[in-house]
Structure formats: C-alpha cells, structure tokens
Amino acid sequence: MHRSPANQRRRARERRRIHIRRRRAIALAIFVTLVLLAVWAAYAIPGATPARVPQSASRSTFDQVPQGTADVVVASVGGVDVLLPVAREATTAVAFHPVENANTVPFTPAGDQNGGGSVKYYVMSGDGADRSAATAGLDVGAVPGAAVVSPVDGKITAVKQYRLLGRYADTEVDIQVAGDPSLLLVMTHLAHARVHLGDTVLRGETTLGAVRGFPSGLKQALSQYTTDSGDHVQLVVLRVSSQLAGF
Numbered sequence: 001m002h003r004s005p006a007n008q009r010r011r012a013r014e015r016r017r018i019h020i021r022r023r024r025a026i027a028l029a030i031f032v033t034l035v036l037l038a039v040w041a042a043y044a045i046p047g048a049t050p051a052r053v054p055q056s057a058s059r060s061t062f063d064q065v066p067q068g069t070a071d072v073v074v075a076s077v078g079g080v081d082v083l084l085p086v087a088r089e090a091t092t093a094v095a096f097h098p099v100e101n102a103n104t105v106p107f108t109p110a111g112d113q114n115g116g117g118s119v120k121y122y123v124m125s126g127d128g129a130d131r132s133a134a135t136a137g138l139d140v141g142a143v144p145g146a147a148v149v150s151p152v153d154g155k156i157t158a159v160k161q162y163r164l165l166g167r168y169a170d171t172e173v174d175i176q177v178a179g180d181p182s183l184l185l186v187m188t189h190l191a192h193a194r195v196h197l198g199d200t201v202l203r204g205e206t207t208l209g210a211v212r213g214f215p216s217g218l219k220q221a222l223s224q225y226t227t228d229s230g231d232h233v234q235l236v237v238l239r240v241s242s243q244l245a246g247f
Helices: 005-044 221-225
Strands: 073-077 080-083 091-097 137-142 147-149 154-164 168-177 183-191 207-211 232-239
Touching: 073 137, 091 221, 137 221, 154 183, 168 207
Parallel strands: none
Antiparallel strands: 073 080, 091 137, 137 232, 147 207, 154 168, 168 183, 183 207, 183 232
C-alpha cells in the first residue's frame, strides 16, 4: 500500500522521538549508576585524612603520673611488663576487652579502674566473650599520628598489610617477646610502619609507627570513654612455639 508523504513524515518524527526517549533513558540509567557508585565508594573507602580529634583529646588522662616518669607500665603478661606504647600526653583512654581468638594470653592490668593507680583503665564488653578472657585485648586510645613505641623488648616477626573489616587498610606488627619467647605480641591499627622483619626492638625506645586514624563514620567502642572518635592501637598476645623466637 502506498504511504503518503505526510504519513511518512509523521512516522519518521515518531521514530526520532522514540530514539530520543531511549537515549535519555540510557543516560539517566548511567547517571544513577554513577551516583550509586560514588555513594558506595564514600562509605567503602576510608578517607585520606584521619578522623577529626578535638584539642582536648591531646590532654593526658594520666595526670597522676609524675611528669619525670619515662616508662608507664600499663599491664603485664606472662610475667613480662607491657609499657604504654604511646606518650601520656597523646593518650586518651586505656581499655581491656575480650577478643574472638581463643589462643590469646590475657593481660593483667597494672592500673586501677577507679583511677587510684598509675593508669586508670576500663573493661569493655565485646565479641569473643565466650572464647577469651575479659582482658585478652588491650586498646590504647591516642591522637592519630602519635608515635607508637614498642611496649616490650623483642624481635619483629611480621609486618603485615591487611584490610580491617574487609574495607579499611591497616597495618599489623608482630613482636616475639624477649622476656618469654613463647609469647607473640600482635599490634594493630598502625600506620607508617618503621620496622622490618628481623629487627630487634627495645621497649619504650624503638618507634614502630604511628597511630592510624579511621574515617569519622566508623563506630569505635573506645569512643564511649574519650572525647574523640576512639582511634587507638590494639594489643593482643598469643602463645606460640619458643623455637620460633631465635633469641
């Protein structure tokens, strides 16, 4: 059947309108996808800068410790003293908590929960309460960027990069304890590691790295005792074979 020029023009215009609508729909779908990806990235990737820390967080919570005291024993484990790994003036809080690893050796706190000793500490609840002691983990809150020194004499057995919660870049430093080679001190939440495999470290002297800062949106349990977001370095001790020590 012969189609008139008017019908042909009308059908051509309709095809153009359909084509334009399709292109707009595709463009809108691409735009929405890009927005969703941007939102996901904002939450899945930690920020380049650490969480904001109020100035009050840099004030020492251990004012009862004489300023001339260089070493503050925060706990002991297996008869070995564990020093506060961060300067007192940068420390915000000290707290013990259970962990999910059943092979941990619990800390014995050296301070006082009531603040009467050299260090006031807290005991937090947490995952792993049915698998480890209430003092299996030790969190030392501190201002991000503060230097972290070795809390024990020992040897570095590992410096590992890993993803905390599968999302946040983090660093773990493992120290074989000289005072008891069957103990392995595992420290996490560090940045800018300055030690390497095989290095010998001295307690209170060797700098391991710095306290890392987490994104401000990440909820940290220690924040219930601090004026900031609860950034901290974590210590856990495992029992291992003394033959691995090499001391």
